[in-house]
Amino acid sequence: GQQVMQIPQYQHVQEGEDFTTYCNSSTTLSNIQWYKQRPGGHPVFLIQLVKSGEVKKQKRLTFQFGEAKKNSSLHITATQTTDVGTYFCAGVSGTDKLIFGTGTRLQVFP
Amino acid sequence: DAGVIQSPRHEVTEMGQEVTLRCKPISGHDYLFWYRQTMMRGLELLIYFNNNVPIDDSGMPEDRFSAKMPNASFSTLKIQPSEPRDSAVYFCASRVASGELFFGEGSRLTVL
Numbered sequence: 001g002q003q004v005m006q007i008p009q010y011q012h013v014q015e016g017e018d019f020t021t022y023c024n025s026s027t028t029l030s031n032i033q034w035y036k037q038r039p040g041g042h043p044v045f046l047i048q049l050v051k052s053g054e055v056k057k058q059k060r061l062t063f064q065f066g067e068a069k070k071n072s073s074l075h076i077t078a079t080q081t082t083d084v085g086t087y088f089c090a091g092v093s094g095t096d097k098l099i100f101g102t103g104t105r106l107q108v109f110p
Numbered sequence: 111d112a113g114v115i116q117s118p119r120h121e122v123t124e125m126g127q128e129v130t131l132r133c134k135p136i137s138g139h140d141y142l143f144w145y146r147q148t149m150m151r152g153l154e155l156l157i158y159f160n161n162n163v164p165i166d167d168s169g170m171p172e173d174r175f176s177a178k179m180p181n182a183s184f185s186t187l188k189i190q191p192s193e194p195r196d197s198a199v200y201f202c203a204s205r206v207a208s209g210e211l212f213f214g215e216g217s218r219l220t221v222l
Contacts, residue, residue, distance in 0.1 A: 096158070096207060
């Protein structure tokens with residue numbers, strides 16, 4: 001079945017450093033969504049990418065969808081302690097089924 | 111809107127007991143998803159419904175798990191009998207077609 005992997009599994013950074021998480025799907029995706037889950041909370045939607053090669057920005061966050069629509073990345077510039085949490089990509093292929101990636105847990109030290 | 115509402119928030123039960131988790135999706139959302147989250151396995155899709163009809167239940171672990179959606183505003187996930195390995199946080203989420211998922215706060219289940 002469809003699998004969505006993310007790397008790295010964990011990332012510890014000093015506040016102010018950049019952070020990137022990568023998402024790879026075993027199948028071509030129709031679109032991809034990104035979510036953030038704070039410790040003890042529930043996943044919260046960040047953004048959706050639909051087009052091949054699409055790049056979107058939200059303040060310090062930059063999201064990219066690969067040309068082949070099988071991979072995606074999230075880059076955070078100058079991390080802050082408020083960025084702490086687990087970042088998930090969620091891929092949709094064919095049907096409306098969202099399969100979540102394995103997640104990247106970000107820890108930011110002040 | 112109050113968002114997706116799940117109950118109970120926490121459940122502690124003994125092995126062999128029946129567990130029922132409940133979810134009220136956001137009004138107007140025609141898709142409802144049940145996910146299970148554990149440290150080992152991450153966020154697993156168990157089942158999803160479209161217009162109250164189960165579309166894909168391939169993620170349901172085994173026959174001990176069942177889910178229903180009798181109407182557009184209510185869904186249940188039942189585990190009978192429960193086992194310690196079922197301990198997890200169970201999330202319900204809803205959305206409109208091609209839209210973002212709105213998650214409930216989750217139901218944390220502990221089976222002793």
